[in-house]
Amino acid sequence: MLNSFLGKRIKACGYAFKGALILIKTEPPIQVQIIIAILMTAIGFYLNITTVEWMFQIFSIGLVISLEAANTAIEEIADFIHPDYHKKIGLIKDMAAGAVFFAAITAVIIGLIIYIPYLF
Numbered sequence: 084m085l086n087s088f089l090g091k092r093i094k095a096c097g098y099a100f101k102g103a104l105i106l107i108k109t110e111p112p113i114q115v116q117i118i119i120a121i122l123m124t125a126i127g128f129y130l131n132i133t134t135v136e137w138m139f140q141i142f143s144i145g146l147v148i149s150l151e152a153a154n155t156a157i158e159e160i161a162d163f164i165h166p167d168y169h170k171k172i173g174l175i176k177d178m179a180a181g182a183v184f185f186a187a188i189t190a191v192i193i194g195l196i197i198y199i200p201y202l203f
């Protein structure tokens with residue numbers, strides 16, 4: 084029983100990893116977020132930010148990429164369920180994009196709080 088529980092969890096991790104790879108390979112918004120994440124990580128090393136600042140930066144990057152991934156999945160569902168134009172589909176897609184917007188604004192504010200003191 085434990086074996087099958089563990090086996091299922093390991094399989095689920097495999098599917099999740101496969102999903103992450105698909106997102107990285109095929110979705111330009113995710114690719115852009117990953118480039119920004121790499122750039123911010125390089126800047127973090129260059130300016131030698133503190134452990135707490137690293138924690139906030141990594142959390143912000145994870146939050147934005149995760150929500151971008153969820154937004155992509157919602158867009159896929161919307162297009163699958165209703166490929167034609169519909170006001171409601173537009174609303175659903177805009178709301179999902181709004182979630183990414185909230186995360187992105189939060190990440191920018193955190194970034195400013197971390198980096199402004201290093202610049203002045």
Ligand SMILES: Nc1ncnc2c1ncn2[C@@H]1O[C@H](COP(=O)(O)OP(=O)(O)OP(=O)(O)O)[C@@H](O)[C@H]1O
Nearest residue numbers: 112158165166167168169170172173174176177180
């Ligand atoms: N089927 C539809 N019906 C109504 N409005 C739509 C529909 N598809 C897209 N839209 C509108 O166009 C906007 C962009 O939709 P789209 O699916 O191209 O998202 P996107 O963010 O540009 O996609 P991607 O991230 O793949 O570039 C939506 O937020 C919505 O306002």
